[in-house]
Amino acid sequence: MDLLAANDLITNDQVQAIIGPHTSTESEFIAYLGNHTHTPILSFAETSAVDVPFFLHTAPSDSIQVAPIAAILDAFNWRAAVVLHQNSPSVASILLDLVYATQGYNIRIMDRVALPIDATQDYLDNVLHNLKEMPTRVFIVHMLPDLASNVLRQANVVGMMSDGYVWIATTSIGSVVDSLSSDMIEKMQGVVTLRPYVRETGHVMKFISRLKARFWMENRSIDNVHNPSVPLLWAYDTAWALATAVNLDNVSSSTPGATLLGALLNTPFD
Numbered sequence: 001m002d003l004l005a006a007n008d009l010i011t012n013d014q015v016q017a018i019i020g021p022h023t024s025t026e027s028e029f030i031a032y033l034g035n036h037t038h039t040p041i042l043s044f045a046e047t048s049a050v051d052v053p054f055f056l057h058t059a060p061s062d063s064i065q066v067a068p069i070a071a072i073l074d075a076f077n078w079r080a081a082v083v084l085h086q087n088s089p090s091v092a093s094i095l096l097d098l099v100y101a102t103q104g105y106n107i108r109i110m111d112r113v114a115l116p117i118d119a120t121q122d123y124l125d126n127v128l129h130n131l132k133e134m135p136t137r138v139f140i141v142h143m144l145p146d147l148a149s150n151v152l153r154q155a156n157v158v159g160m161m162s163d164g165y166v167w168i169a170t171t172s173i174g175s176v177v178d179s180l181s182s183d184m185i186e187k188m189q190g191v192v193t194l195r196p197y198v199r200e201t202g203h204v205m206k207f208i209s210r211l212k213a214r215f216w217m218e219n220r221s222i223d224n225v226h227n228p229s230v231p232l233l234w235a236y237d238t239a240w241a242l243a244t245a246v247n248l249d250n251v252s253s254s255t256p257g258a259t260l261l262g263a264l265l266n267t268p269f270d
Contacts, residue, residue, distance in 0.1 A: 003029045006018060006033055010037050015039070016040075016257065016260055017039060018030065019235070027043040031043070031054075037257070038054060038258055040054050040264055041054060044058045044238055058234060059234045062170065062171055065170055066094060069098065070104065070107060072192070078136075080107065080138065081107065081110065081140055082109070082112075082113065083139075083142065084151060085142040086117060086142070087116050110134060115143065121150075131160070137166060138168070139165070139168070140170070141170065142172060145173050149188070152187050152191060169191050169192070171194050174193035242264065248266070248267060
């Protein structure tokens with residue numbers, strides 16, 4: 001969903017709430033649109049620097065992963081690392097938290113390299129060749145899966161995926177690994193990635209079973225139906241939270257957006 005689509009939904013279709021988008025860059029723009037029009041925006045993007053009243057973050061902050069990343073570095077006695085990240089204001093909070101977390105283990109973040117989402121092969125080659133001159137061989141990747149795939153593919157080309165190099169990818173990749181193509185998975189062999197954990201409770205497993213059965217009924221040509229990704233589970237829960245809030249209040253007041261926002265903040269849905 002882009003800004004124009006969101007604006008059309010609010011202005012012409014008069015929607016009272018929007019779920020999404022699931023990427024941080026898009027959510028930043030749409031959050032401010034929702035705040036301006038008093039339309040609640042529910043986003044399960046893992047990263048977000050947005051702090052406005054009508055924007056609700058329905059996924060855990062990705063800063064929770066900085067502690068395990070720092071612990072991994074310490075466990076293998078890696079005392080320095082370089083962070084490669086997508087060039088977006090939304091990553092600022094996790095970068096700062098990562099610096100603090102690693103300092104607690106006496107680990108140094110030697111450099112932070114911002115990459116444009118549309119980085120070309122030549123651009124990545126130049127960046128990676130410069131990184132080869134760094135005294136550390138440990139790299140932390142925090143970016144969208146497509147850009148990460150391009151970075152790791154080029155790292156392989158320039159000989160930076162061999163023994164002696166360490167690549168750690170954040171949950172922005174790990175949380176969608178089940179939906180990645182086999183080609184993309186192949187490019188990431190040897191990379192350690194973190195992913196959010198959802199307990200396999202009876203409720204969760206029943207939902208997964210129902211979802212897979214329905215998906216197979218509607219897509220019989222697909223033999224292997226994967227379990228839903230964590231973002232999909234978050235999206236499902238987000239939709240249920242919104243439905244619960246609507247049931248709490250009929251949002252028919254003169255200020256439906258504010259009324260719905262209040263119902264969302266007070267919903268007992270867990």
